[in-house]
Amino acid sequence: MSPDNQGIEPTTARVLADGVHWLGGCLSANAEGQEVHYHVSSYLVLGSEASILVDTGDPAHRDKVLAQLEHALGGRTLDYVFPTHPEIPHAGNLPALLATYPSAVVVGDVRDYALHFPEYKDRLQAKTAGESLDLGDREFRFFPAYIRDLENTLWGYDSGARIMFVSDGFSYIHDVPGPEEDDEPVHLPGQCRLLSTEMPAPPSVEQAAYGTGRALYWTKFVDVGTAFQAIEDTLESYPALMIGPAHGNVIDDVDSMLKTSLAAHRKVYEGQML
Incomplete structure (x- = not known):
């Protein structure tokens, strides 16, 4: 299960658990003369009877995602696509x-998708x-997006591998760019598709706060203590062995990252992270 993490974009998905594959790629930016990357991830969940893709990835990775998906499906078809927003x-x-998959159905909060894709309204x-x-x-369950970008964002949960897919939640960076760099969660080349415990060091509160305060601007004005209590309550009923964000390394030290992320949100809210 060793990932291709030597600075070369992977052409196959990484297997996270039985029936769950981590797809997508990284986009690059420049931070004070040093190249940094940020994830744009998708996740394929393969049940014995049906499959679902969580998020579609960036159009810049279209060919890569399609190739990874075909390989991960292993001859099966894709049944559901779940764009989190x-x-x-x-x-x-x-x-x-x-x-590519003419029988696939789009699921989720699709209230305005017919406006974007009228040809697929059926x-x-x-x-x-x-x-x-x-x-x-296995069952795939939809959850409220306790930390979200858009109003119609949803999270998802795979009961088979016990992974919570959190869209824009729980993203974090590994090197804080300078003030004029892209406001995206980033990491250094060679750290693509690593689990959080495989990183050289766990994410700090400052690293999590940097991405939170810029990608989710509203967190500067909202105390998310109630949201994190709801997350903890949800994880009590639906325990997660991993958390799969769209923008950041897959988290396999869930309890530790919950504490770090809450502290990061509070740091942003209290105005300590501009």
Whole structure:
């Protein structure tokens, strides 16, 4: 299960657990003369009867995502596509995916997807928080996005591998860029597709706060203590062995990252992170 993490974009998905594959790639930026990357991730969940892709990846990675997906499916078809919300890194490859897999159905909070993709309006299936899909030997459940970018964002949970997919939640960086650099969660080349415990050091509060305060600007004005209590309550009923963010390394030290992320949000809210 060793990832290709030598600074070369992977052409196959990384297997996170039985039936769960980590797809996507990284976009690069320049931080004070040093190249840094940030993840734009998708996740494939393969049940015994059906499959679902969580987020579509960035259009810049379209060919890569399609190749990774074909390899991970191993001859099976894609049944469901779940863009966590209608933003380019999360839904930008939707037309290519639906053209490639003509029986795939788009699921989630799809209230405005017919406006973006009118040609696919008959392949939209609304799902709300609390609803689920039967994938055969596992269930995929939809949850509120306690930390979100857009109003119609949803999170997802795979009961088979016990992974919570959190869209823009829990992203963090590994090197803080200078003030004029892109406001994106980043990491150094060679750290692509590593689990959080495989990184040279765990993320600091400052690293998490940098990404939070810029990618989710509203967190400067909202105390998210209630949201984190809801996250903890949810994880009590639906324990997660891993957390899969769209922008950041997959988290396999969940309890530790919960504490770090909450502290980061509080740091942003208290005005300590501009």
